[in-house]
Amino acid sequence: MNQLLFQNILSKFPSQYIKFAFAYGSGVFKQLENDPKKSNSMTDFVFVVDDSIKFHDENLKMNSSHYSFLKYLGPYYLSKIQNDFGAACYYNTLVPLKIDSENFLIKYGVVSEDALIRDLYDWDYLYLSGRLQKPVRMIKKPLRKPLPETGSSTKTLENQITDDLDPNQDNIGINVNYSFESVSKSIDLALQTNLKNALHTALLLLPEKFTLFELFVCITSLSYSGDFRMIIGENKQKVENIVTPQIERFVHLYKPYLIKETFENHLTCNFETGKLTQSLNQHTIYHHLSLLPKNLIQTIVNYKFKTTHFYDLEEYIYKLTHRVDYKDIVREAVTSIVKHTSLSQSLKGVLTAGAVKTVDYSVRKLKKMVKK
The missing domain is CATH 3.30.460 (Beta Polymerase; domain 2)
Incomplete structure (x- = not known):
C-alpha cells in the first residue's frame, strides 16, 4: 500500500x-x-x-x-x-x-x-x-x-x-x-459509541433469529432509510452490494460488541455459522431502548407520545418496552431523522457544488442507477 x-x-x-x-x-x-x-x-x-x-x-x-x-x-x-x-x-x-x-x-x-x-x-x-x-x-x-x-x-x-x-x-x-x-481519545470513544448505537438499534428491528449478513444489512440500511436519493439516484440494491463483499470487515467492527451482548445474555452468536439468536423479552428490549442515542429516543418519544411537556425519559422507555409495535416506532423514528437530514444536506449540496457540478454529479448517479 x-x-x-x-x-x-x-x-x-x-x-x-x-x-x-x-x-x-x-x-x-x-x-x-x-x-x-x-x-x-x-x-x-x-x-x-x-x-x-x-x-x-x-x-x-x-x-x-x-x-x-x-x-x-x-x-x-x-x-x-x-x-x-x-x-x-x-x-x-x-x-x-x-x-x-x-x-x-x-x-x-x-x-x-x-x-x-x-x-x-x-x-x-x-x-x-x-x-x-x-x-x-x-x-x-x-x-x-x-x-x-x-x-x-x-x-x-x-x-x-x-x-x-x-x-x-x-x-x-x-x-x-x-x-x-x-485519533484523539474523545473521537475514539465517540466512534465506538456510534457502533454500539447502531447495533442496539438494529437488534431492536431484527427478529428472534437472524444471520450476521442480515444484521449488517440492517445496520447499513439505517442511514439510508428515509433518504429520498434511494428512490431517485441510487441503486436499489446498494445496501446489499455494500455488505456482501465486506462481511469480514463488518465482523471485525462489531465483534467486540456482539461478544459483550452475548456475555450479558441478550443474544447468542456463532461467528462460524453466522447465525444469531436474540432474546425478545422485555428486559432485553428495555436494555436496547435505554442505550439508544439521545436524538433517536427523543424523536421516538415526540413522535409516538406527542408531548411537549417535561417528561421522564425512563418512564417513556418503559412504556415503549411494553408496546407490541416498538419495532415500527423505532424504524419510523430513524426514517424521520434521515429524511430531514438527507433533504436539507442535498439542498445545501446544490449551493456548495454549484449548478454545473450538481448536474454532472446527478447525471453520474442516475447513470449508475440505470446501469444497475
Missing part, C-alpha cells in the same frame, strides 16, 4: 487544521456490480477539522477552484453554512487532483470535530455517523515528513488506499517507515 499517497492528498489541503480524515464509499471498497478501478470513479473523503474558519480561509488560498460561488462570501460564512445547515458538513465535489502525474477525482467534506462527535454520540443528523457505521479507511497524519518513495508503480486511487490495510484499527495505515499520531 502506498501510504505516501495519503500524505500527498493531505498536502493538497491545509492539513495543519485537519485532526484526522477518512475515506469511504465505492471508490475505496469494492461493492458488487461496481468497479472502483475505473478512471471515472470518484473517491469520497471527510476532513475533521479543529477550526472551520481557519481551514476554509487557508483552503480558499490553496484551492479556490474547489468552491462554488459561495467562496465569495469568505471563510466566516462558509463556516456558518457548514455548521448551521444540513448535516454540519461542507462538501466540495468532483474535485480533480493530480498526484505523481496521475489524475484522480475526489469529493471531500469538511466537518468540525465537535459536530462530528455530537453526531456520533447522539445521532443529531445520522449522516456522518451513518457513514462511520460501515467500514471506512482512517487516514492519520504523520508526525514527521515521510521519506520519498522510489520505484512505485502506477496504480488507481482505489488500489493505493486499500492495499494491506486492516479496517478501522488504531494502527490503520501505519507503515513501519512512518510514525502516526492517534
Whole structure:
C-alpha cells in the first residue's frame, strides 16, 4: 500500500487544521456490480477539522477552484453554512487532483470535530455517523515528513488506499517507515459509541433469529432509510452490494460488541455459522431502548407520545418496552431523522457544488442507477 499517497492528498489541503480524515464509499471498497478501478470513479473523503474558519480561509488560498460561488462570501460564512445547515458538513465535489502525474477525482467534506462527535454520540443528523457505521479507511497524519518513495508503480486511487490495510484499527495505515499520531481519545470513544448505537438499534428491528449478513444489512440500511436519493439516484440494491463483499470487515467492527451482548445474555452468536439468536423479552428490549442515542429516543418519544411537556425519559422507555409495535416506532423514528437530514444536506449540496457540478454529479448517479 502506498501510504505516501495519503500524505500527498493531505498536502493538497491545509492539513495543519485537519485532526484526522477518512475515506469511504465505492471508490475505496469494492461493492458488487461496481468497479472502483475505473478512471471515472470518484473517491469520497471527510476532513475533521479543529477550526472551520481557519481551514476554509487557508483552503480558499490553496484551492479556490474547489468552491462554488459561495467562496465569495469568505471563510466566516462558509463556516456558518457548514455548521448551521444540513448535516454540519461542507462538501466540495468532483474535485480533480493530480498526484505523481496521475489524475484522480475526489469529493471531500469538511466537518468540525465537535459536530462530528455530537453526531456520533447522539445521532443529531445520522449522516456522518451513518457513514462511520460501515467500514471506512482512517487516514492519520504523520508526525514527521515521510521519506520519498522510489520505484512505485502506477496504480488507481482505489488500489493505493486499500492495499494491506486492516479496517478501522488504531494502527490503520501505519507503515513501519512512518510514525502516526492517534485519533484523539474523545473521537475514539465517540466512534465506538456510534457502533454500539447502531447495533442496539438494529437488534431492536431484527427478529428472534437472524444471520450476521442480515444484521449488517440492517445496520447499513439505517442511514439510508428515509433518504429520498434511494428512490431517485441510487441503486436499489446498494445496501446489499455494500455488505456482501465486506462481511469480514463488518465482523471485525462489531465483534467486540456482539461478544459483550452475548456475555450479558441478550443474544447468542456463532461467528462460524453466522447465525444469531436474540432474546425478545422485555428486559432485553428495555436494555436496547435505554442505550439508544439521545436524538433517536427523543424523536421516538415526540413522535409516538406527542408531548411537549417535561417528561421522564425512563418512564417513556418503559412504556415503549411494553408496546407490541416498538419495532415500527423505532424504524419510523430513524426514517424521520434521515429524511430531514438527507433533504436539507442535498439542498445545501446544490449551493456548495454549484449548478454545473450538481448536474454532472446527478447525471453520474442516475447513470449508475440505470446501469444497475
